[in-house]
Amino acid sequence: EAGVVQSPRYKIIEKKQPVAFWCNPISGHNTLYWYLQNLGQGPELLIRYENEEAVDDSQLPKDRFSAERLKGVDSTLKIQPAELGDSAVYLCASSLEDDVSTGELFFGEGSRLTVL
Amino acid sequence: AQSVAQPEDQVNVAEGNPLTVKCTYSVSGNPYLFWYVQYPNRGLQFLLKYITGDNLVKGSYGFEAEFNKSQTSFHLKKPSALVSDSALYFCAVRGGSGYALNFGKGTSLLVTP
Numbered sequence: 001e002a003g004v005v006q007s008p009r010y011k012i013i014e015k016k017q018p019v020a021f022w023c024n025p026i027s028g029h030n031t032l033y034w035y036l037q038n039l040g041q042g043p044e045l046l047i048r049y050e051n052e053e054a055v056d057d058s059q060l061p062k063d064r065f066s067a068e069r070l071k072g073v074d075s076t077l078k079i080q081p082a083e084l085g086d087s088a089v090y091l092c093a094s095s096l097e098d099d100v101s102t103g104e105l106f107f108g109e110g111s112r113l114t115v116l
Numbered sequence: 117a118q119s120v121a122q123p124e125d126q127v128n129v130a131e132g133n134p135l136t137v138k139c140t141y142s143v144s145g146n147p148y149l150f151w152y153v154q155y156p157n158r159g160l161q162f163l164l165k166y167i168t169g170d171n172l173v174k175g176s177y178g179f180e181a182e183f184n185k186s187q188t189s190f191h192l193k194k195p196s197a198l199v200s201d202s203a204l205y206f207c208a209v210r211g212g213s214g215y216a217l218n219f220g221k222g223t224s225l226l227v228t229p
Contacts, residue, residue, distance in 0.1 A: 042206050042219030107159035
């Protein structure tokens with residue numbers, strides 16, 4: 001079974017440019033997450049989707065970040081314009097929430113963004 | 117708020133020796149606790165979880181974790197470390213807002229031959 005797929009794996013852009021990351025979750029997983037991981041830190045939640053609905057986006061910097069999950073499957077995370085401090089790894093994860101919050105999250109390999 | 121703390125930035129152990137990576141938690145209600153491992157340039161991989169029941173939880177790659185309610189700890193252990201165990205280890209707790217996991221800052225494990 002295929003895992004969570006993310007692209008691109010690496011992206012280098014200049015500040016003020018836009019960037020987008022794509023995530024394809026595990027088939028059948030209704031919950032999708034975007035996490036931000038800075039160097040030497042643990043992942044921090046940006047947004048959580050249940051199907052196509054963003055149920056927790058309280059940590060998403062909405063002035064420059066946006067996300068969508070059309071049809072409740074694939075998701076895109078966009079940054080416009082990017083700033084130097086956005087350099088990090090953006091992780092996508094999915095889970096099947098049919099067991100009362102006890103299921104684990106499955107992570108993709110991440111998209112590493114470098115803003116110059 | 118639900119949170120975990122990993123007090124050690126790095127743990128060094130010789131191959132063949134037992135290893136422990138520490139984690140303490142702070143939750144309201146029942147704790148749902150997880151351990152993940154991250155190898156260089158890879159995503160996080162699930163190791164094990166504690167939901168309820170037996171305090172000693174067994175997981176992938178020979179790892180286990182001991183849930184201690186009185187000490188609010190969930191330490192990761194392995195009886196005999198391998199060089200290939202060298203990686204970043206993250207403890208996590210299910211967040212109060214729902215199903216998202218709140219992660220600790222991570223502990224780098226280095227196993228030397």
